[in-house]
Amino acid sequence: MDGFSPDILVPEHIKAFSAYIPSKPDDVLKQLYGCTRIHRLNNNENALGPPGTACAAIMGFPAVQGSVYPSGDAYHLRGKLAQRFGMHPDQFLAGNGANEVIGFVIKAFCREGDNIITADKTFAVYEWVAEFSGIEARLTPLVDHGFDVSGMLERIDPRTKILFVCNPNNPTGTWWNRETLCGFLDRVGGSALVVVDEAYREFVEDPDFPDGLALVPRYPNLVVFRTFSKMYGLAGLRIGYLAGSREVVDIIRRTCIVYSVNSLAQVAALAALDDEEHVERTLEMVRRGRSFLHRELNGLGLPVISGEGNFLMVRLPMSDSLAYRKLMTRGVMVRAMTGFRFPNWIRVTISQMEAMEAFVEALSSILAEPAQEQGRP
Numbered sequence: 001m002d003g004f005s006p007d008i009l010v011p012e013h014i015k016a017f018s019a020y021i022p023s024k025p026d027d028v029l030k031q032l033y034g035c036t037r038i039h040r041l042n043n044n045e046n047a048l049g050p051p052g053t054a055c056a057a058i059m060g061f062p063a064v065q066g067s068v069y070p071s072g073d074a075y076h077l078r079g080k081l082a083q084r085f086g087m088h089p090d091q092f093l094a095g096n097g098a099n100e101v102i103g104f105v106i107k108a109f110c111r112e113g114d115n116i117i118t119a120d121k122t123f124a125v126y127e128w129v130a131e132f133s134g135i136e137a138r139l140t141p142l143v144d145h146g147f148d149v150s151g152m153l154e155r156i157d158p159r160t161k162i163l164f165v166c167n168p169n170n171p172t173g174t175w176w177n178r179e180t181l182c183g184f185l186d187r188v189g190g191s192a193l194v195v196v197d198e199a200y201r202e203f204v205e206d207p208d209f210p211d212g213l214a215l216v217p218r219y220p221n222l223v224v225f226r227t228f229s230k231m232y233g234l235a236g237l238r239i240g241y242l243a244g245s246r247e248v249v250d251i252i253r254r255t256c257i258v259y260s261v262n263s264l265a266q267v268a269a270l271a272a273l274d275d276e277e278h279v280e281r282t283l284e285m286v287r288r289g290r291s292f293l294h295r296e297l298n299g300l301g302l303p304v305i306s307g308e309g310n311f312l313m314v315r316l317p318m319s320d321s322l323a324y325r326k327l328m329t330r331g332v333m334v335r336a337m338t339g340f341r342f343p344n345w346i347r348v349t350i351s352q353m354e355a356m357e358a359f360v361e362a363l364s365s366i367l368a369e370p371a372q373e374q375g376r377p
C-alpha cells in the first residue's frame with residue numbers, strides 16, 4: 001500500500017494525547033539499573049499479598065476452568081457484596097480494576113461538548129479517560145492539599161455530567177468527612193452524577209469517614225468506586241467495582257465490557273472479603289511504616305504530606321525524575337510526582353519495615369551526594 005498516513009484519521013483530542021508509559025518488568029529494570037532486587041513502592045500495592053482466604057482460592061482454582069468464559073456479570077461476587085452491604089446485586093457492576101469502570105461511567109453519560117469536574121492533583125485516570133474520549137475535564141485546584149467543595153461547585157455548568165471525588169485522595173491522603181460529603185451532594189442536587197472513589201477506604205479508621213455505599217439510598221445520583229487492588233492485595237488480577245442506585249447502574253451497564261473480569265479474579269475477590277485478619281495485619285503494617293517514615297523523613301528535614309491510605313509524599317531538594325533514577329540504582333522504586341503536577345515530590349507506598357528501611361537508607365545516601373550530581377545548576 002502506498003502513502004498511508006494514519007494521522008489524517010485521528011481526531012484532534014487523540015492527537016493531543018500521549019500514551020501512559022508503565023514501568024518495565026523487574027528483570028528488565030534490574031539489568032537497566034544494575035541492582036539485584038527491587039522494592040516496588042510506586043503503586044500502593046499491599047506488600048502482605050492477598051489475604052490467606054484469597055490465596056487458598058487461587059491455589060485451588062482448577063486449571064481446566066481456564067477454557068471456560070467467566071461469569072459475565074460477576075454473579076456470585078455481586079451477590080456477596082449485596083449481602084455484605086445490604087443492597088441489591090444489581091446495584092453493583094464489576095470491572096477489570098476500578099480503572100475500567102471509570103470508562104464505563106464516562107461513556108454512559110458523556111458526549112461531545114459535555115464536561116466532568118475533578119481536582120488538578122488527584123488520581124489522573126478520571127482526567128485521562130475524559131480527555132481521550134473527547135470530553136472536557138475541568139480541574140479544580142486543591143485547597144490545603146484537599147478537594148475544594150466550592151471550587152468544584154463553581155465549575156458546574158449545564159453540560160457538567162460527572163464530578164469525581166477521590167476520598168481519601170491519592171496522592172495527598174486528604175479526605176472529606178460525612179458532613180462535607182453530604183453538604184457537597186446536597187448542593188450538587190440532581191443536576192449531575194457524583195462519583196466517590198473509595199479505593200483506599202479500607203485503610204481509614206476515623207469514624208467520621210463517610211461510607212459512600214450507605215449514602216446511596218439518600219443520593220440516587222451517587223456512584224461509589226471500590227477496588228480489590230489495594231487493601232485486598234489483588235492488583236495483579238484486576239478487579240474492582242462500582243455501586244449506586246439501580247437506575248444509574250442499569251444505565252452504566254449498557255456500556256460495560258461483558259467478560260472483562262476473569263474467573264480467577266472473581267473467585268479470589270469473593271474469598272478475600274472473608275479475611276478480616278488480613279485487614280488488621282495490613283493496618284498494623286501501615287501504622288508502623290508510617291510512623292517510622294515520619295520520624296526518619298523529619299530527621300532528614302524533608303517536608304511530608306501524609307494522610308490516609310497506604311502511601312505518603314515527600315518533597316525533595318532535587319528533581320523527582322532524577323531521584324527516581326538514583327533510587328532505582330539502589331533497588332528502590334518510588335513514584336515520581338511531576339506527572340501528578342507535584343514537581344520535586346515523590347510518593348512512597350507504605351510497606352514492610354525492610355522496604356521502608358531500604359528506602360530511607362537509599363534516600364539518605366542520594367541526598368548526601370554533592371549538589372551538582374543532583375542536577376542543580
Ligand SMILES: *Cc1c(COP(=O)(O)O)cnc(C)c1O
Pocket residue numbers: 044096097098099100123166170197199226227228229230235238239240
Ligand atoms: C489504585 C486506584 C484505583 C484502582 O485501581 P484498579 O487497580 O484499577 O482497581 C482507583 N482509584 C484510585 C484513586 C487508586 O489509587
